[in-house]
Amino acid sequence: MNEGDAFVRGLRFACLLSCLVACKKDADAEAKAALRDVRKACEHMAKWPRPLKRSCTRCMAYSTTPACNCPSDKEVYSGQCYPPRQAQVDEKSCEPVSACVNKCARTDCECITRCYDAQERCYKLASMVDGCVADVCDAHCR
Numbered sequence: 001m002n003e004g005d006a007f008v009r010g011l012r013f014a015c016l017l018s019c020l021v022a023c024k025k026d027a028d029a030e031a032k033a034a035l036r037d038v039r040k041a042c043e044h045m046a047k048w049p050r051p052l053k054r055s056c057t058r059c060m061a062y063s064t065t066p067a068c069n070c071p072s073d074k075e076v077y078s079g080q081c082y083p084p085r086q087a088q089v090d091e092k093s094c095e096p097v098s099a100c101v102n103k104c105a106r107t108d109c110e111c112i113t114r115c116y117d118a119q120e121r122c123y124k125l126a127s128m129v130d131g132c133v134a135d136v137c138d139a140h141c142r
Contacts, residue, residue, distance in 0.1 A: 036131035038116060038123060042109035044134045048141040051106065056141035063136045064129065077140070081132035088125040097122050 035041050050056055059077050067079030088094050100115035116123040 035134045037127045038130050039109055039113045041127070041130035041134040042107075042112050044138075045130075045141070046107040046109060048138075051141055053141065056137060059137035059140040060133055063133055077136045080136045081129055084125065084128035084132060088122070088129050091122055091125055093119055094122040094125065097126070101126075 035044055045051070048056065058075070062073075062075055063077040063079070063081040064085040065079065066082050067073060097115050097119050101112050104111035104115065116126065
């Protein structure tokens, strides 16, 4: 094999590797986007085997609150879902919906979804929050 053949093989390998990495990133982005729906996020989180595990409950709580950037707060998930959560809290039409959702069992996705009937704006905001939490906390709740 001459120097030119080795270069071409190396180039082909580099192209293949970069394509695989790009495809994985696209698949990850598609999976995250798929969770940006109240129903889908609920169904995803309902499958978590350890939703009451300390690391899971901490992630669900701290991911939706502002990151404090203090020495005791070293978790990467802190504040990651806060912006959409704050938008949901600020939306007045979401107040009665939140009360309804809190009456549903955590795994009763039909009940949770029904709470958003005729509340399209609130559903969209909640979808961003729930999808974010489902994505960010998945590793801590499995």
